Amino acid sequence: MLRLITPCLLILSLLCPATPALAHRVHLFAYVEQGQIVVDGRFSKAKPVQNGIIEIVEAESGKPLVQGKTDSQGAARFAIPAEIAEQPVDLRLTIKAGEGHQGEWILPAAELNSQTAALPPSPETTPAPHSAVEKTPSAPVLPATANTSAQVSISVQELEAMINRSLDARLGPIKAMLAAEQAKGPGFIEIIGGIGWIFGILALLLVWKNRKKTE
Amino acid sequence: MHIAEGVLGPPILALGGALSLAGCALGLRRLDENRIIPVALLSAAFFTASLVHVPIGPVSAHLILNGLLGVLLGWAAFPAIAVALLLQALLFQYGGLTTLGVNTLNMALPAILAGYLARPWLNREGWPRFFSAFCCGMCGVAGAAILTALSLGFTDEGFATAAKVLMFGHLPVAVAEGLVTASAVAFLAKVRPALLQRPHHSV
Numbered sequence: 001m002l003r004l005i006t007p008c009l010l011i012l013s014l015l016c017p018a019t020p021a022l023a024h025r026v027h028l029f030a031y032v033e034q035g036q037i038v039v040d041g042r043f044s045k046a047k048p049v050q051n052g053i054i055e056i057v058e059a060e061s062g063k064p065l066v067q068g069k070t071d072s073q074g075a076a077r078f079a080i081p082a083e084i085a086e087q088p089v090d091l092r093l094t095i096k097a098g099e100g101h102q103g104e105w106i107l108p109a110a111e112l113n114s115q116t117a118a119l120p121p122s123p124e125t126t127p128a129p130h131s132a133v134e135k136t137p138s139a140p141v142l143p144a145t146a147n148t149s150a151q152v153s154i155s156v157q158e159l160e161a162m163i164n165r166s167l168d169a170r171l172g173p174i175k176a177m178l179a180a181e182q183a184k185g186p187g188f189i190e191i192i193g194g195i196g197w198i199f200g201i202l203a204l205l206l207v208w209k210n211r212k213k214t215e
Numbered sequence: 216m217h218i219a220e221g222v223l224g225p226p227i228l229a230l231g232g233a234l235s236l237a238g239c240a241l242g243l244r245r246l247d248e249n250r251i252i253p254v255a256l257l258s259a260a261f262f263t264a265s266l267v268h269v270p271i272g273p274v275s276a277h278l279i280l281n282g283l284l285g286v287l288l289g290w291a292a293f294p295a296i297a298v299a300l301l302l303q304a305l306l307f308q309y310g311g312l313t314t315l316g317v318n319t320l321n322m323a324l325p326a327i328l329a330g331y332l333a334r335p336w337l338n339r340e341g342w343p344r345f346f347s348a349f350c351c352g353m354c355g356v357a358g359a360a361i362l363t364a365l366s367l368g369f370t371d372e373g374f375a376t377a378a379k380v381l382m383f384g385h386l387p388v389a390v391a392e393g394l395v396t397a398s399a400v401a402f403l404a405k406v407r408p409a410l411l412q413r414p415h416h417s418v
Contacts (some may be wrong), residue, residue, distance in 0.1 A: 024217050024265065024309040044309075099380055100218035100367050186307050191266050194302045195259045201298055202255035209248045 026052070026103035028095045029179035032080070032111050033168045039076045040176065041095045041103065042183035048074025052097045059090035059106055070095070080112060088112035216279075216363045216381065217303070217318055220311035227369055232316030238293035238323060246291045253410060254295050257284050262299035266307075279388065282355025283396045285326025286333055286348060287403070287410060296323045317366050325358020326351075337400065337411050344404065345397045352396025356389040357382065 026049060029040045037056070041049035052070040056078065057063060065084065070076045084091065088109040095103045186194075223231075246254065257280075264278040284292040297319045303309040310318045329351040336347035360381040368374030403410050 024303075025219070025307070094221075096371075098372060099216070099377055099384075100222050100363065100370075100372075102219040102222050104221070186266055190306055191263055194262055194266075194306050197302050197306075198259045198262055198298055199255050202251055202258065205243075205246075206248060206251045209246075209251070213248070 024185075026095055026097045026101045027179070027183035028093055028103035028105040029175075029182060030093050030105045030107050031175050032107070033172060033175075034165065035080060035085075037078045037080060037091075037093075037107065038175075039070070039078070039093060039095070039105075040179040041070050041074045041076075041097065042179065043097070043101070044183060044185045048072070049095060049097045050074065052095045054078075055094045055096075057092050057094075058084075059092040062092075065091070084112060216321065216359055216385075217300075217310035218314045218321075218363065218366060220313055222370060223314060223317060223366060224369060227366055228313055228317060231314075231318075231320045231366065235293070235297060235316040235319040235323070238290070238320065238327075239297050242288075242290040242293035242295075245289070246294070250288070250291065254288055254291050257288060257292075258295035258299050260284075261296060262302060265303075277388075278392055278395060279322070279356055279359070280392070280395070281322045281326040281359060282329055282352035282392055283399055285323070285328070285330030285355055286337070286351045286396065286400065287330070289330060290327060292327055292330070293319065293323045296326075321362040321366060322359050325362060326355040329354040329358065337404070340404075345401060348397040348400035349393035351393075353389045353393035355396075356385050356392045360385050 024044045027042045027044070029042075031038055039054055041052045041054070043049060049070050050072050052074070054066075054068050054070060054076050055064065056066040058065065065081050066078050068076050068078060090109050091107040091112070093105045093107060097103070261280050261284055264280040266277070268277045281292070281296065284295055288295055297315070300310060300315055300318050300322070301312075304312055304315055332354075333347040333351040336343045338344070361378060364374050364378035364381050367377040400411065
């Protein structure tokens with residue numbers, strides 16, 4: 001009787017949906033894309049953190065900047081605060097997912113700097129990229145050399161912005177993949193390694209107890 | 216139920232650390248060297264159980280096994296759980312080094328209490344043994360959920376919210392845990408009854 005009941009109940013109880021309360025750890029991953037801070041929060045096994053509270057503070061001073069929540073995909077987007085866009089500093093991002101789960105990510109000033117410096121304030125206000133490219137070949141015909149160099153420098157800036165935009169678009173999925181990979185959890189080799197450590201530590205204890213006894 | 220770094224305040228961390236240290240010292244002092252091998256085996260089982268998610272249909276779940284450690288090891292469950300949690304923190308950043316004390320206490324204390332209460336019935340064959348071991352496994356998980364919620368009671372989250380989510384989330388695990396503990400105890404009673412005997416100097 002007992003032999004029959006046990007496996008049946010075991011299967012039934014495990015069939016109930018597991019909740020994030022069972023997660024071990026929260027992973028936070030953040031990057032800058034098109035002038036926005038993109039945040040990706042996941043529990044172990046890469047499950048998205050829904051409604052996780054995100055806090056962005058200055059890493060050194062701890063000054064709070066922005067707060068928000070993750071969506072159903074575990075993602076959140078924040079505009080870079082004006083003061084940070086002007087003078088980038090390292091940012092510390094924290095995610096609170098409840099039940100004592102918390103994760104952290106440091107977004108370095110360098111990443112913010114490269115993006116905010118190269119990006120125009122908003123893509124809509126910049127002239128269409130092809131107009132600059134069209135103008136450039138005609139530049140040598142113009143009599144004033146100063147004018148020519150000004151036009152070239154504008155087109156270089158726009159080119160940089162274009163490259164950044166297309167890089168963002170292409171790297172976005174790769175960054176998302178990295179975030180998912182990071183949250184995958186320990187593999188077989190790590191688990192076996194951990195078991196080895198446990199036996200090693202307790203074997204040391206055995207040696208120590210034996211030594212005390214022989215003394 | 217691993218509480219992460221930076222969630223709890225220093226007083227709670229210090230209290231958890233001190234109590235866990237005392238529990239480990241007590242466990243190590245009472246640990247007979249003949250029982251070091253079972254302690255190592257069960258510590259490894261505890262370490263592995265929560266890492267191995269068993270996929271069942273669309274969901275997956277994992278066991279905790281603290282109740283089993285409590286019933287089989289008594290106070291030695293403290294060092295066994297501490298070592299397993301230390302390695303989980305070091306290797307996988309589950310929990311944290313500062314919260315190791317609190318996490319160990321939350322897992323070990325209810326398990327040891329449940330094991331202590333279940334012991335008198337373990338030597339009676341059949342249903343009494345099955346039920347006492349089942350309750351021990353279940354109470355180990357439920358007690359750990361309550362203690363974790365209590366530790367979180369001093370944070371923004373509050374005791375009530377944390378307790379509700381943790382208890383609800385772990386209910387299926389608690390049932391599974393009770394069944395696994397009961398089966399393991401029934402099996403050990405057949406093949407290694409000595410493991411279920413109360414050690415002479417136990418509480």
